[in-house]
Every structure is written in C-alpha cells, then in structure tokens.
Amino acid sequence: MTRDPEQVLGFTIITGLSGAGRSEVAHSLEDLGFFVVDNLPPALLPKMAELTMRPGSPTRVAIVVDARGGVFFSEFSKALEDLRTQHRDARIVFLEASDDDLVRRYEATRRRHPLAPGDRVVEGIRKERKILTQLRGEADLVIDTSGLTPHELRDRVRDAFADAPPEDGLQVSVLSFGFKYGAPRDADLVFDVRFLPNPHWVPELRLHPGTDPAVRAYVQGNELYPVFIERLEALLDVALPGYLAEGKSYLTIAIGCTGGHHRSVVVAEELAAWIRERGLPTVLVHRDVERA
Numbered sequence: 001m002t003r004d005p006e007q008v009l010g011f012t013i014i015t016g017l018s019g020a021g022r023s024e025v026a027h028s029l030e031d032l033g034f035f036v037v038d039n040l041p042p043a044l045l046p047k048m049a050e051l052t053m054r055p056g057s058p059t060r061v062a063i064v065v066d067a068r069g070g071v072f073f074s075e076f077s078k079a080l081e082d083l084r085t086q087h088r089d090a091r092i093v094f095l096e097a098s099d100d101d102l103v104r105r106y107e108a109t110r111r112r113h114p115l116a117p118g119d120r121v122v123e124g125i126r127k128e129r130k131i132l133t134q135l136r137g138e139a140d141l142v143i144d145t146s147g148l149t150p151h152e153l154r155d156r157v158r159d160a161f162a163d164a165p166p167e168d169g170l171q172v173s174v175l176s177f178g179f180k181y182g183a184p185r186d187a188d189l190v191f192d193v194r195f196l197p198n199p200h201w202v203p204e205l206r207l208h209p210g211t212d213p214a215v216r217a218y219v220q221g222n223e224l225y226p227v228f229i230e231r232l233e234a235l236l237d238v239a240l241p242g243y244l245a246e247g248k249s250y251l252t253i254a255i256g257c258t259g260g261h262h263r264s265v266v267v268a269e270e271l272a273a274w275i276r277e278r279g280l281p282t283v284l285v286h287r288d289v290e291r292a
Contacts, residue, residue: 011049011083012062012161015135016095017128018114019102021145021153025095026064028157034062043075045090046082066114076135091249094132094139096185098146099125141250144185159283160250170244171281173252176210176268178260178288187254189239191232191267197222199262209289210265219266229267233274240280260288 012029014022026036035058040048042065052061065076083090097105099122106113106121115131116124136142141160145153160171177184179194199205199215208215219225236253243251255271257263265286272284 011045011090012060013045013090013092014062014064014095015066015092015132015139016143017097017102017125017132018066019105020095020097021143021148021150022064022066022095024150024153025093025143025157026062028154029062029161031154032060032158032161034058034060034161036062036064038064040065041075042079045079049083091141092135092139093141093143094136095143095145096136097144098185101146140248142186142252146185159285170240170248171250171283172240172272172275173250173283173285174268174272174275175252175254176260176264176286176289177254177256178258178264178291179256180258181260181288181291183256184252184254184287187252189251190254190256193228193255193257193263193267196224196228196257196263198258200259205262209286210262211269211286211289215262216266216269219263220270229270232271236271236275240275240278260286260291265289 012034014025014029016022023038026038030036037048040063045063045065048061048063052058080090102125103121113121113124113128115127143153143156148156159173175184175187179192183190196219199208199210199218202218205212205215205218210216210219240251253271255264255268268284268286272282275282
C-alpha cells in the first residue's frame with residue numbers, strides 16, 4: 001500500500017554556491033521538522049521519492065544537491081523530470097553570495113573550494129557560478145546570504161518555511177532596503193521609491209523610522225503617494241495570480257529608498273498588509289531600518 005500522492009509534500013531541494021550557506025539552511029529545516037539528506041546524487045532523487053511514498057515515511061523532505069556531485073550534477077534535470085513523472089513537486093532553494101563574501105568565508109575556514117584549481121578560490125567560484133547559471137534561473141526561491149549572519153539566515157528560512165507549508169501556494173516576502181547599502185540580489189521585483197519626498201530632511205522626523213505614525217503621515221501625504229500605491233497594487237493584481245498559475249512558490253518584492261529608514265518602510269508596510277488581505281502568506285522584513 002502506498003500513500004496518496006495528494007497527501008505527500010514535495011521535495012525541497014537546497015542547492016547553490018559552495019560556501020553560501022547550504023549546510024546552515026539544511027540544519028534550519030531539520031529544526032522545522034524536515035527530513036534532510038545531504039549531498040544526495042541527483043540520479044537518486046526519484047528513488048528517494050519512491051521511498052517517501054511508503055506508509056510512515058517522512059512527509060517533509062529536503063535534499064542538499066551541490067557541485068561536489070561532479071558528473072552526477074549533469075543528471076539533475078533528468079531527475080527533476082522523473083520526479084514530475086511521479087507527480088512529485090520539487091521546489092528549488094538556491095543560495096548565493098557575493099564573491100567577496102565567499103572568499104572571506106573560505107579564508108576564515110581555511111577550506112578549499114571544491115572546484116578550485118590548487119588554492120585559487122576565486123577561480124573555483126567563477127566555475128561554479130557558470131555551472132549553476134541555468135539552475136539559478138529555475139529556482140523557486142533565491143536567497144542571497146551576503147552579509148547575513150548564521151542567525152539571520154536561519155530567520156530567513158524560518159520565515160519562508162515555518163508559517164505555511166510550500167504546497168499552500170505562493171509565499172511572498174516584502175523587503176524594504178536602502179540603495180546605499182546595495183540592492184538585494186535575491187529580489188524578484190524591485191521598486192524604487194526615492195521619487196517621494198525624504199523625511200530625512202525634516203529635522204523632527206529624521207531620527208524616526210517609517211513605522212512611526214508621523215513619518216508615515218508625511219510620506220503618505222504627498223500627492224504622488226496614492227497614485228503610486230494604486231498603480232503598484234493594480235500591477236500586482238495582475239502579476240500575483242499569474243505567478244500562482246505558473247506554480248511559483250516564493251516571491252520577493254523589494255522596496256528601496258536611499259537609506260531604507262523612511263520611505264521604503266512606509267510603502268513596504270502598506271504593501272504587505274494589502275497582500276495579506278488577499279490571502280497570501282506574507283513576510284515583512286525591514287533590512288536596513290536600524291542602519292540609517
């Protein structure tokens with residue numbers, strides 16, 4: 001007797017650049033109750049799917065797949081097709097980081113990059129990025145771990161997986177940020193709200209964040225604000241159902257202003273509330289509000 005396929009959750013496949021935090025994500029998912037298998041050759045993914053169809057087997061499974069698999073990695077696409085043939089969903093979480101961050105991490109651990117000739121870490125990173133380019137484009141969720149502490153990365157994973165299981169549909173993250181600290185590399189949609197008047201130049205508002213009622217009133221009181229919000233929500237009214245229809249599991253919407261302290265926070269707060277009203281699980285993150 002096998003389990004009803006409709007009652008079986010799909011795989012979460014963790015992949016991405018070496019040193020970008022795959023092990024940390026795997027440990028986080030274990031803490032959330034996932035059954036995690038590290039460094040499984042892609043060719044064995046369909047066999048793993050068969051095993052989880054048996055009564056009493058794990059229902060939440062995460063598989064770590066990376067370039068260390070060598071020739072096995074070339075079989076990844078075929079393995080995904082085999083999973084779909086079994087009517088099993090496979091959601092891909094792709095981890096990346098900047099070259100500088102990856103080099104620093106390898107220097108700190110004194111480990112060799114798996115694709116580095118000799119000790120040239122930068123060359124190994126370049127080769128791995130090239131190998132994984134197509135896979136990154138197919139990922140359901142991309143997490144840029146540049147500058148993240150292990151604790152912050154665990155928070156990102158918990159936000160993405162703890163509140164609603166992946167099969168519930170599209171899960172949205174709304175992120176406010178400051179352009180002067182760099183745009184998020186893992187955002188699907190980025191909106192620049194620096195056209196709105198900046199509370200930074202109002203002395204009594206400068207030190208208060210966008211969550212403060214006075215700052216919110218100042219930003220929302222500008223004549224451009226309601227027009228922008230109306231058109232942004234109209235755009236998402238079209239885009240969100242489209243993402244759902246295409247089977248996208250995770251969507252990150254980034255709202256940026258200069259420092260990530262005022263305008264982007266106000267817009268992100270309102271947008272996250274609006275998306276939640278439409279029944280989609282939504283995480284709100286103010287990346288730079290404490291830095292400005």
